[in-house]
Amino acid sequence: MIRLENITKVYRSSEVETTALNNINLNIEAGEFISIMGPSGCGKSTLLNVLGMLDSPSDGKYFFNGEQISRYSERKLAQKRKGHIGFIFQSFNLIDELSVAENIAMPLFYQGIARAERQQRVDEVMQRLNIAHRAKHMPQQLSGGQQQRVAVARALICKPEVILADEPTGNLDSKHGDEVMELLKQVNDEGTTILMVTHSQYHAEYAKRLIHLFDGKVVSENQLAKVAEHA
Numbered sequence: 214m215i216r217l218e219n220i221t222k223v224y225r226s227s228e229v230e231t232t233a234l235n236n237i238n239l240n241i242e243a244g245e246f247i248s249i250m251g252p253s254g255c256g257k258s259t260l261l262n263v264l265g266m267l268d269s270p271s272d273g274k275y276f277f278n279g280e281q282i283s284r285y286s287e288r289k290l291a292q293k294r295k296g297h298i299g300f301i302f303q304s305f306n307l308i309d310e311l312s313v314a315e316n317i318a319m320p321l322f323y324q325g326i327a328r329a330e331r332q333q334r335v336d337e338v339m340q341r342l343n344i345a346h347r348a349k350h351m352p353q354q355l356s357g358g359q360q361q362r363v364a365v366a367r368a369l370i371c372k373p374e375v376i377l378a379d380e381p382t383g384n385l386d387s388k389h390g391d392e393v394m395e396l397l398k399q400v401n402d403e404g405t406t407i408l409m410v411t412h413s414q415y416h417a418e419y420a421k422r423l424i425h426l427f428d429g430k431v432v433s434e435n436q437l438a439k440v441a442e443h444a
């Protein structure tokens with residue numbers, strides 16, 4: 214589904230040049246669940262941003278469903294991203310002034326989907342993630358774990374093929390972190406491909422494949438034999 218060939222990302226300012234990604238080669242099949250680990254500054258977020266088409270590589274080729282997209286304009290990338298890719302962030306990134314249901318509906322709103330269909334799809338995803346009883350709550354009335362559940366619902370609402378999660382349990386205590394991981398596992402079992410950055414070895418092992426980055430390079434890759442013993 215995704216193939217990266219010799220992907221390099223260099224950030225340049227007048228003073229310094231930082232090579233955030235250094236010749237990354239990666240094949241991702243539909244349905245995979247991949248964890249990405251590595252020390253701070255090794256390029257994990259940059260890799261997710263490139264995969265998520267939020268940022269363009271400086272060099273190399275990016276194939277998404279066979280289409281070479283590394284030279285696409287920002288507008289074309291945004292178009293491609295919509296409906297294909299969902300994002301989850303460490304800090305949830307919910308809009309405080311909107312209710313749970315309204316937050317989840319946001320991506321559909323931007324796609325110009327009519328109110329009745331928005332309502333129906335939001336209800337559906339809230340049922341699926343067991344958050345229907347929180348529909349009218351505001352984000353601050355929820356625990357961190359519940360807020361991240363809402364963020365997962367928002368990421369799923371456009372039925373993306375891929376979910377990119379940047380330290381989704383980084384701001385959660387272990388109980389709520391585990392709950393979010395169980396949820397991601399469920400989402401993956403239902404067919405969505407997941408790439409997740411994490412600092413937790415325990416959470417990394419929910420995935421089927423583990424990739425270690427160091428200084429912008431893939432330094433090791435492991436198939437995780439047994440999927441989440443703790444699940």
Ligand SMILES: Nc1ncnc2c1ncn2[C@@H]1O[C@H](COP(=O)(O)OP(=O)(O)O)[C@@H](O)[C@H]1O
Nearest residue numbers: 224231232233252253254255256257258259260
């Ligand atoms: N927008 C940017 N401009 C300049 N340098 C950046 C930018 N984003 C990331 N970097 C640099 O690229 C490297 C990798 O960053 P990042 O991908 O955020 O690492 P990680 O997520 O693994 O902590 C770091 O040296 C960081 O300072």
Ligand SMILES: [Mg+2]
Nearest residue numbers: 257258259379
């Ligand atoms: Mg990061």
